[in-house]
Amino acid sequence: MKSEHDKIKRLRKKVKKLKRKLAEAVKPASGPAVSPLAPKDGFPKLPTIAGVRFCAASAGVKYANRKDVMLAEASAGSTVAGVFTRSSTRAAPVLDCQAKLARLKGPATGKVGIVVNSGNANAFTGKAGLKSVAAVTAAAADVLGTSPDLVFSASTGVIGQPLPHDRIITRLQTMVQDLSADKVDEAARAIMTTDTFPKGASATCEIGGKKVKIAGFAKGSGMIAPDMATMLVYIFTDAAIDQPVLQEVLSDLTGPTFNAITVDGDTSTSDALLLVATGKAGNPPITSVDAAGPFRDALHKVMLELAHLVIRDGEGATKFIEVAVTGAESDAAAHTVGLAIANSPLVKTAFAGEDPNWGRIVMAVGKSGEFADRDSLTIHFGDILVAEKGWVSPDYHEELGANYMKNADLKVSVDLGVGEGSATVWTCDLTHQYITINADYRS
Amino acid sequence: MKSEHDKIKRLRKKVKKLKRKLAEAVKPASGPAVSPLAPKDGFPKLPTIAGVRFCAASAGVKYANRKDVMLAEASAGSTVAGVFTRSSTRAAPVLDCQAKLARLKGPATGKVGIVVNSGNANAFTGKAGLKSVAAVTAAAADVLGTSPDLVFSASTGVIGQPLPHDRIITRLQTMVQDLSADKVDEAARAIMTTDTFPKGASATCEIGGKKVKIAGFAKGSGMIAPDMATMLVYIFTDAAIDQPVLQEVLSDLTGPTFNAITVDGDTSTSDALLLVATGKAGNPPITSVDAAGPFRDALHKVMLELAHLVIRDGEGATKFIEVAVTGAESDAAAHTVGLAIANSPLVKTAFAGEDPNWGRIVMAVGKSGEFADRDSLTIHFGDILVAEKGWVSPDYHEELGANYMKNADLKVSVDLGVGEGSATVWTCDLTHQYITINADYRS
Numbered sequence: 001m002k003s004e005h006d007k008i009k010r011l012r013k014k015v016k017k018l019k020r021k022l023a024e025a026v027k028p029a030s031g032p033a034v035s036p037l038a039p040k041d042g043f044p045k046l047p048t049i050a051g052v053r054f055c056a057a058s059a060g061v062k063y064a065n066r067k068d069v070m071l072a073e074a075s076a077g078s079t080v081a082g083v084f085t086r087s088s089t090r091a092a093p094v095l096d097c098q099a100k101l102a103r104l105k106g107p108a109t110g111k112v113g114i115v116v117n118s119g120n121a122n123a124f125t126g127k128a129g130l131k132s133v134a135a136v137t138a139a140a141a142d143v144l145g146t147s148p149d150l151v152f153s154a155s156t157g158v159i160g161q162p163l164p165h166d167r168i169i170t171r172l173q174t175m176v177q178d179l180s181a182d183k184v185d186e187a188a189r190a191i192m193t194t195d196t197f198p199k200g201a202s203a204t205c206e207i208g209g210k211k212v213k214i215a216g217f218a219k220g221s222g223m224i225a226p227d228m229a230t231m232l233v234y235i236f237t238d239a240a241i242d243q244p245v246l247q248e249v250l251s252d253l254t255g256p257t258f259n260a261i262t263v264d265g266d267t268s269t270s271d272a273l274l275l276v277a278t279g280k281a282g283n284p285p286i287t288s289v290d291a292a293g294p295f296r297d298a299l300h301k302v303m304l305e306l307a308h309l310v311i312r313d314g315e316g317a318t319k320f321i322e323v324a325v326t327g328a329e330s331d332a333a334a335h336t337v338g339l340a341i342a343n344s345p346l347v348k349t350a351f352a353g354e355d356p357n358w359g360r361i362v363m364a365v366g367k368s369g370e371f372a373d374r375d376s377l378t379i380h381f382g383d384i385l386v387a388e389k390g391w392v393s394p395d396y397h398e399e400l401g402a403n404y405m406k407n408a409d410l411k412v413s414v415d416l417g418v419g420e421g422s423a424t425v426w427t428c429d430l431t432h433q434y435i436t437i438n439a440d441y442r443s
Numbered sequence: 444m445k446s447e448h449d450k451i452k453r454l455r456k457k458v459k460k461l462k463r464k465l466a467e468a469v470k471p472a473s474g475p476a477v478s479p480l481a482p483k484d485g486f487p488k489l490p491t492i493a494g495v496r497f498c499a500a501s502a503g504v505k506y507a508n509r510k511d512v513m514l515a516e517a518s519a520g521s522t523v524a525g526v527f528t529r530s531s532t533r534a535a536p537v538l539d540c541q542a543k544l545a546r547l548k549g550p551a552t553g554k555v556g557i558v559v560n561s562g563n564a565n566a567f568t569g570k571a572g573l574k575s576v577a578a579v580t581a582a583a584a585d586v587l588g589t590s591p592d593l594v595f596s597a598s599t600g601v602i603g604q605p606l607p608h609d610r611i612i613t614r615l616q617t618m619v620q621d622l623s624a625d626k627v628d629e630a631a632r633a634i635m636t637t638d639t640f641p642k643g644a645s646a647t648c649e650i651g652g653k654k655v656k657i658a659g660f661a662k663g664s665g666m667i668a669p670d671m672a673t674m675l676v677y678i679f680t681d682a683a684i685d686q687p688v689l690q691e692v693l694s695d696l697t698g699p700t701f702n703a704i705t706v707d708g709d710t711s712t713s714d715a716l717l718l719v720a721t722g723k724a725g726n727p728p729i730t731s732v733d734a735a736g737p738f739r740d741a742l743h744k745v746m747l748e749l750a751h752l753v754i755r756d757g758e759g760a761t762k763f764i765e766v767a768v769t770g771a772e773s774d775a776a777a778h779t780v781g782l783a784i785a786n787s788p789l790v791k792t793a794f795a796g797e798d799p800n801w802g803r804i805v806m807a808v809g810k811s812g813e814f815a816d817r818d819s820l821t822i823h824f825g826d827i828l829v830a831e832k833g834w835v836s837p838d839y840h841e842e843l844g845a846n847y848m849k850n851a852d853l854k855v856s857v858d859l860g861v862g863e864g865s866a867t868v869w870t871c872d873l874t875h876q877y878i879t880i881n882a883d884y885r886s
Contacts, residue, residue, distance in 0.1 A: 004447040011454035018461035089809030089817050124805045126834030159802025264788040345707040353882030359602025362567045366532030391569030435875050439796030
């Protein structure tokens with residue numbers, strides 16, 4: 001009897017264990033709740049920016065019970081700069097922002113408002129799309145006590161479905177009571193779609209003896225590719241700075257930051273970056289690009305950090321990859337070669353498999369269309385010399401590369417050896433999780 | 444006791460069942476042995492081409508016990524044309540073929556040989572690569588009794604590893620005894636890498652009262668993108684045709700066939716297409732492109748069929764997708780828009796998920812860089828009108844699109860409504876299986 005009981009006990013244990021293993025094996029590849037590349041410390045403590053307040057609320061744009069609208073307010077007298085997607089099918093809010101910014105070359109004569117919803121992109125929604133934008137920005141202007149010309153909007157989510165703008169307008173009435181200087185994290189969360197973590201960054205600098213602060217946040221995870229200000233990004237500063245200077249510095253810095261990242265080579269219809277300067281720091285106003293040095297450096301830091309965070313939250317990403325190209329015929333050629341590598345599905349799947357497959361890097365260089373000479377090419381993985389003079393380095397061993405590939409943060413350096421041009425771009429790997437997310441998610 | 448025994452029996456059964464289920468669940472996603480899009484009838488019965496013989500053998504280039512070398516022989520007096528990858532990192536055999544073809548403008552003064560191995564691409568192998576090509580083509584010339592200048596070679600497989608050419612040379616000695624007019628299927632199999640089925644096509648036409656035959660085969664599954672003669676393709680005909688005419692017709696037809704397909708937007712270092720005409724059909728020689736009409740049409744059919752077969756064997760493919768773009772500013776613009784759609788990971792994953800996600804088509808049109816006007820755009824899935832005038836069609840219902848997506852062969856039509864340009868490209872979906880293949884396979 002004893003042995004029978006033992007047998008039954010053992011078998012039951014076995015059944016339990018197998019059931020657990022089976023459940024594990026067949027569960028949908030839902031992936032980690034948060035990207036493995038997310039900052040370990042979570043959303044950073046951002047400084048408050050004098051003159052700027054935020055709030056977020058649930059309007060039920062697509063899903064109930066999640067905060068999906070954010071409202072930001074900046075004080076009257078702020079200057080505003082922006083960069084936007086160059087897609088020819090850009091969404092209604094983008095068109096509206098561009099039109100308003102073109103008319104706003106000086107300090108704003110009233111409060112500046114920014115209202116953003118997730119869950120619906122209000123893109124490819126015909127004339128109804130512009131009507132929704134007009135209704136939302138008018139309502140926001142109304143609650144803020146400002147002009148609709150000073151209210152910018154953005155929408156992110158599904159393309160091609162009418163925006164239920166009434167739900168947003170209803171919430172705006174009560175949201176305005178909640179505006180607060182320290183709710184930036186709520187705002188950053190409210191604009192997320194397939195993002196797995198909110199993204200924030202800040203920096204400070206000194207101008208004319210005054211401390212100037214810059215703080216911003218971004219959303220973006222898929223449909224991320226250069227040639228625009230990628231995804232939605234909002235940056236605030238208390239610097240006093242003329243609008244044309246603000247715009248020029250912003251435009252210049254977009255190239256080596258947001259335009260140098262790619263998740264999947266797909267360009268969103270809704271990408272927008274707004275930069276608002278309240279002027280409350282009390283610094284002597286920056287009136288020329290030449291005088292913008294320290295501000296420019298601090299802004300560069302914030303923009304690069306936010307751009308990198310978007311890659312760290314790339315859909316399905318398990319590797320953060322820097323691709324540094326040197327020795328090209330020009331900087332533009334280096335950028336093209338960098339993107340050819342960073343957008344190659346074969347390169348990206350090799351990284352996903354931790355396969356030091358430098359042959360695919362060679363392939364990507366070759367297809368870029370830029371001048372390259374096989375026998376002048378040098379490739380490094382981190383500090384490891386992999387290939388030079390048209391062939392694998394005699395000191396390279398497969399184990400060296402394979403060990404290096406186990407890192408979460410990787411660097412590929414390619415020297416074309418034909419000129420002085422250089423550029424760096426950032427990307428992530430292409431994994432099963434990207435397929436899982438995008439074969440189901442309706443964007 | 445009885446009940447204890449029953450319990451044990453039941454539990455053992457349960458354990459067995461769970462073990463089976465678990466094994467099923469955790470087995471690597473190896474995918475179907477043969478693409479679900481493969482022709483149901485297998486490799487077609489190709490006509491023999493007078494003057495052309497084939498054989499295949501196992502040389503152990505990478506794996507033992509699989510045929511990995513093919514030798515083709517065409518009779519003296521044949522004319523040869525070719526198109527090749529434009530990659531700047533093209534492989535040694537490609538460089539060698541291009542040099543030899545440039546010197547071969549008339550009928551070959553001896554037999555023409557083609558020797559191809561799979562398992563190793565002999566690409567990015569420095570000076571050793573060209574030495575391997577010289578050794579292999581010299582050995583093939585020797586066994587065929589012809590000049591090395593008339594022997595073309597190709598290699599496909601891993602990039603960056605030295606080609607063990609001695610193994611191929613040893614096999615060539617005995618292979619030559621096996622040459623036969625009806626071994627084309629063996630030849631088509633020997634050049635496969637990640638291909639799941641061999642690809643062949645044929646056509647006939649009449650020229651001057653004589654029947655002319657064309658038969659060819661191709662390999663290709665991943666690293667497939669336009670701007671070249673995609674992958675390895677060998678086509679033979681008994682037509683009598685001048686070499687410059689043969690080359691011009693071939694080059695013209697490459698655009699709407701092999702250059703209009705894409706699996707992953709990645710361009711191989713080794714792509715090559717050779718077309719050999721033995722002149723044995725007895726037709727009055729074709730001496731001008733104007734006179735090539737029926738031959739051109741028949742060749743177009745063979746090339747398009749082979750190009751489509753490459754897509755049907757696209758790595759991980761479960762959908763064969765035609766993208767027809769009309770109403771563009773030019774044919775070139777239409778081609779660019781077509782490829783923007785066909786290469787978009789978000790469009791391709793939507794197809795994989797059978798999601799009629801036309802918003803992603805709009806996104807891809809927008810990112811293409813070509814002129815488009817949101818409000819002039821019309822999109823069809825098959826015969827279903829999906830979107831027009833900047834918004835979803837009032838007659839469109841999600842179920843219509845979702846039902847259509849269940850087909851294995853799909854057609855997306857996009858009319859830009861801004862001009863007369865048109866182009867059609869073909870692609871496949873992007874699935875988990877693509878990731879599985881490419882995160883492991885070393886190419």
